[in-house]
Amino acid sequence: MFKHGLVFLMAAASGVVADVSANPVRSSPTRPATVIDQPKPVPAEKEETKAAAPVARKSAVKYVEIAEVSALHGLELSWPEPQRRLELTNAEHRIEIEVGSRNMRVDGLRVFLGDPARLVQGKAQVSQVDAERLFMGLLAPVAMGKGRELKVVAIDPGHGGPDTGTENKALGLREKIFALDVSLRLKRVLEAKGYRVVMTRETDIDVGKGARAIIANQAGADVFVSVHFNSVLNDTKTRGAEVFTFAPQFQRSTNAWGPGQPDDTEALPAPVNRFDALSVACAHAIHGALLKSLKAEDRGQKVGHWAVLRALNCPGVLIEAGFLSNEAEGKLIATPEYRRQIAEAIAEGLVAYGAKVAGAEKK
Ligand SMILES: [Zn+2]
Incomplete structure (x- = not known):
């Protein structure tokens, strides 16, 4: 090949x-x-x-x-x-x-x-x-020649501290809380499977967006997973899960194709662009596991210029696991059982990705 x-x-x-x-x-x-x-x-x-x-x-x-x-x-x-x-x-x-x-x-x-x-x-x-x-x-x-065995997983719970992320004020749901909860669950699942995990935060503190990649790089992470939840203004119907990788050089963000959106194409590659194909493979595996487990609406695998992924020295994925602004989905996310499902699905996707990378290496 x-x-x-x-x-x-x-x-x-x-x-x-x-x-x-x-x-x-x-x-x-x-x-x-x-x-x-x-x-x-x-x-x-x-x-x-x-x-x-x-x-x-x-x-x-x-x-x-x-x-x-x-x-x-x-x-x-x-x-x-x-x-x-x-x-x-x-x-x-x-x-x-x-x-x-x-x-x-x-x-x-x-x-x-x-x-x-x-x-x-x-x-x-x-x-x-x-x-x-x-x-x-x-x-x-x-x-693409950059496959490596998956041993160290960096988990990045989105937002934290004064940065609450998105909110559903009516239901009292805050993204930073659920992102951390899912991330800590994911950590436990992965450690039980024998992976080493590095967290960008384990408490309710703010960590700079660029600092998150540096933490992963310094720990020698083999992959980086950022966990988030979505909201949408004046719209309680939109729901579902989506998974992002960093936009490749010469491509705009998926969401920058809308009318009136500026073209955010970048002419220079970001460090994480060295791993585009592996990031895509990882996102695809997690995307599949999430939708199979959650039966959520499929909002797609997309690309974006996410600051937390930019400086990575390994493949990176950003997960938007659901919409807090959708009442039904928000209430689901508020249950520990649903968050456990999210964490286990992400872990399952990572294991599948790791098997694909390691399996191909041996050939
Ligand atoms: Zn977020």
């Missing part, structure tokens, strides 16, 4: 399978503007560890043919709806892609492409960044 992956990436980089468009099609947003617990546009974000201000890059996005991606991963390409919807399948996987959209389903899970899929002269295409980062992460993460 590594050899073929390299050939493909080299071909893609040289433009053999790529062409260039300055006008990517924009697909419809999924209420990005109103969700509170989301990364702010980059200029407003306070990031302690950022060395230089990112430069917005709105220039050409390179595309590669989906047939190439499909062949690389041993998938068969078919068109259930000609010109509109295609599928990539083999014995293990089924990937559904819509032309002109960032919507994708991977083995039943909702995963957002970083750039919309498109059709050019009858050939379906995805962006080169999606081919190299997202598809490699979903289908062959260790082909």
Whole structure:
């Protein structure tokens, strides 16, 4: 897989399978503007560890043919709806892609492409960044050459101290409390399975966003998991779980595609971008375990410029396990049983990710 992956990436980089468009099609947003617990546009974000201000890059996005991606991963390409919807399948996987959209389903899970899929002269295409980062992460993460055995897990309970995170004031629910509770449960589950765990906080204190990555880096963490809960303004219906990785270089945040949202694309790579494919693999495993266990609404696997992930020296994932602003889901999250389920599902996802990484290393 590594050899073929390299050939493909080299071909893609040289433009053999790529062409260039300055006008990517924009697909419809999924209420990005109103969700509170989301990364702010980059200029407003306070990031302690950022060395230089990112430069917005709105220039050409390179595309590669989906047939190439499909062949690389041993998938068969078919068109259930000609010109509109295609599928990539083999014995293990089924990937559904819509032309002109960032919507994708991977083995039943909702995963957002970083750039919309498109059709050019009858050939379906995805962006080169999606081919190299997202598809490699979903289908062959260790082909990127950075796989390592999972031994040390950094757990980051979101917010803390004066930073309460999101709140449901009517129900008296505060994100920082539940994030810490789930994280401490996750710690116990992982330690019982033999992993070493490092926590960015274990009490109700505030820890700087950049400091959280530094704690993980200094502990030699093999993966970083940040635990959060969501809220949305003036909307009690939105509910469900979503899982984020840091946005790849040259891609904007999933939630920056909405109307009026600034393009927060960064031209320079962040430290954590070295692990994009592994982060995607980890997020996908946790996403699957969470939805299977919680039966929650699937809000998708997304990317964002999260400050807590930026400086990591290992793969990183940020989990939004549910909406405190939804009364039914908020009440569920308020129960210890539901939080136990969340913690155990995250652990299950991490174990599955670890097995995938270690298993592939031995080959
Ligand atoms: Zn949060």
